[in-house]
Amino acid sequence: MKCLKTILLDTVFPPRCAVCGEILRMEERQGVLCADCRSDIPYLPQEKCPHCGGKTNNGGFCDFCMKHFPFDSVCGAFPYEKVRKAIHLFKYDGDKTIGEGLGRLMAEELLENHKELLEKADVLVSVPLHPKKEKFRGFNQTHILCEKIAEKTGLTFQRHGLERKRETIAQSELDPEERKVNLKDAFAATADFTGKCVLLVDDIFTTGTTCRECAKELYRAGAREVMVFVLSVAGAE
Ligand SMILES: [Zn+2]
Ligand SMILES: [Zn+2]
Incomplete structure (x- = not known):
């Protein structure tokens, strides 16, 4: 049931x-996109690797691309260019409702096309922000995505599974080599993941440096498998 405040707000400021x-x-209103835009923003195709465009059969990165990453698999929901505007409104203009909608869409994609990830995963972990940055933004965008994924799929979200040990420069401002240096030893696992299969969630996958560094820490903390699931993959068509 919607509370009266929400109903009033929806009337004065309709979503x-x-x-x-x-x-x-x-x-x-559950999905934050109108029907036209929804049909214009396709989920990533299942038969193509979102990183190189090569052949794959499960919507994830192909075997060739996976050789470059330490984690076990990567899947994404949308091509980055298609959801760029929505991500911007969510992250930088602070529109959490959009984030919640995007999280629900991610959950739908998992339920529809990546059931194997849901069956395998023991726990959902998000890429952490530095506390200062989280305070400045008012929220951690990947927490919101994970909360909605957990709500719809029943997976357990381990909110404080990873922490950011030091402040870093926004990855989007750096070239691939600088990105690696920027994030070296920036994360730490704050829980024991012994024997667990972790589904790591981030918003944008570009070079994969963030997920790589987070995955290393999760393995160090005992994780048996780290599977990555992101809202969007840059460079995908
Ligand atoms: Zn629209
Ligand atoms: Zn590939």
Whole structure:
């Protein structure tokens, strides 16, 4: 049941599509995108590697690409370019409703196309922000995605599984080599993951440096497997 405050707010400021700004119809409001934009923003194809475009059969990165990463698998929900605007509104303008909608869409993608990840995963862990940055932003965007994924799929979200030990420069401002140096030893696992299969969640996968560093720590803390699931993959068509 919606509370009165929400109903009033929805009347005065009706929720709008995160991409085109149109007022959402009642039946569209769970997903934050209008029906037109929703049909225009496809989930990543299942038969193509989102990193190199090569052949794959499970929507994840192909074997060739996986040789470069220490984790066990990577899947994403959307091509980055298609959800860029929504991510921006969520992360930088602080529109949490959009983040919640994107989290629900990620959950739907897991339920529809990546059941094997859901069956295997023991726990959901998100990429941490430095406490200072989280305070400045008011929230950690990947926490919001994970909360919605957990809610819809029943997976357990281990909110404090990883922490950021030091402040780092935004990865988007750096080239691939600088990204590696920037994040070296920036994360630490704060829980015991012995024997666990972890589903690591991030918002954007570009060079994979962030997930790589987080995965290393999870393995160090005993994880048996680290599978990555991201909202968007940059460079994918
Ligand atoms: Zn729209
Ligand atoms: Zn590939």
